[in-house]
Amino acid sequence: MPSISLAERSTPATVVILGTGGTIAGTSARPGDNVGYTAAQRSVQDLLAAVPALAAPGAPGIEAEQLAQLDSKDMDHATWLALAQRVQQLLARPEVSGVVITHGTDTLEETAWWLHSVLAAPKPVVLVAAMRPATALAADGPQNLLDAVTVAATPGVAGVLAVLAGQVFGATGLRKAHTYRTQAFTAGDGGPIAVLEEGQLRQFRAWPQGPGRALDRLPARPQDWPWVEIVSSHAGARGDGVRALLAAGVRGLVVASTGNGTVHRELEAALASAQAAGVPVWRATRCADGVLIGAAAGPAAALSPWQARVALMLSLLD
Numbered sequence: 001m002p003s004i005s006l007a008e009r010s011t012p013a014t015v016v017i018l019g020t021g022g023t024i025a026g027t028s029a030r031p032g033d034n035v036g037y038t039a040a041q042r043s044v045q046d047l048l049a050a051v052p053a054l055a056a057p058g059a060p061g062i063e064a065e066q067l068a069q070l071d072s073k074d075m076d077h078a079t080w081l082a083l084a085q086r087v088q089q090l091l092a093r094p095e096v097s098g099v100v101i102t103h104g105t106d107t108l109e110e111t112a113w114w115l116h117s118v119l120a121a122p123k124p125v126v127l128v129a130a131m132r133p134a135t136a137l138a139a140d141g142p143q144n145l146l147d148a149v150t151v152a153a154t155p156g157v158a159g160v161l162a163v164l165a166g167q168v169f170g171a172t173g174l175r176k177a178h179t180y181r182t183q184a185f186t187a188g189d190g191g192p193i194a195v196l197e198e199g200q201l202r203q204f205r206a207w208p209q210g211p212g213r214a215l216d217r218l219p220a221r222p223q224d225w226p227w228v229e230i231v232s233s234h235a236g237a238r239g240d241g242v243r244a245l246l247a248a249g250v251r252g253l254v255v256a257s258t259g260n261g262t263v264h265r266e267l268e269a270a271l272a273s274a275q276a277a278g279v280p281v282w283r284a285t286r287c288a289d290g291v292l293i294g295a296a297a298g299p300a301a302a303l304s305p306w307q308a309r310v311a312l313m314l315s316l317l318d
């Protein structure tokens, strides 16, 4: 298992950092305000300036690009496509050991799943974020960024990863599980793949490897990608929402089911009609942890409803 720190590595590699916004680049007018801030204000170069260790002897070479500047609640397919294409180009450069992507926490698990699904990543592609803005008294972004670069520069690491609060996650099982704490992410029953302790990587499981779906098989214009929506099952659920979506031309549906794949009978009847009309329906669970098992298991058994939306959309393009 690799265990190497920035200070120990003999040949500095090149890590490319792609900025996309998020709270890690957020600012507040009041220092110390952890919630009243605007995301996506600081450039990726400014974020680097807050981490002197990345300019110290022995640190990897760093290149930084601002790919987008948005609050990740507003993430869109066009940005996803641009991001995946740019990462693919960068990974092909022999001197690039890995790519770090600064991102918001709100949709990080979706972007992680997207990249995991479409990229062959023989080198690390590391999403990094923060729960507190750059102006916070104890901002978590600089440490997370240092940790992410350490992972991206470590020989032998591969796959789409997320680094937050000293933990390294894969896309599978990844969820934002807390609204406020700096340790906001979980990875379900599997837990993190590795942890970072003072720049040292301690690895528990193998690095993830996605299916490496060719990006050039995707329609060039994201507006041509199939429309997949999520409906949720809950007390008092009705079928009207599903019928409205079908009338509007939805191409696939994910149902965020209760428990181990159960769905309210009203909604279930509408979903059965959708399937009869040729619109696939995938079940995911609205539970925070666990996977669908037994008869409920299907292609989205281990995915959050939001990740399942991406998976179904891609499957409709096959």
Ligand code: ASP
Residues within 6 Å of the ligand: 021, 022, 023, 024, 039, 070, 071, 072, 073, 103, 104, 105, 106, 107, 129, 130, 131, 132
């Ligand atoms: N709304 C922010 C975002 O996702 C939240 C964060 O980054 O923590 O961009």
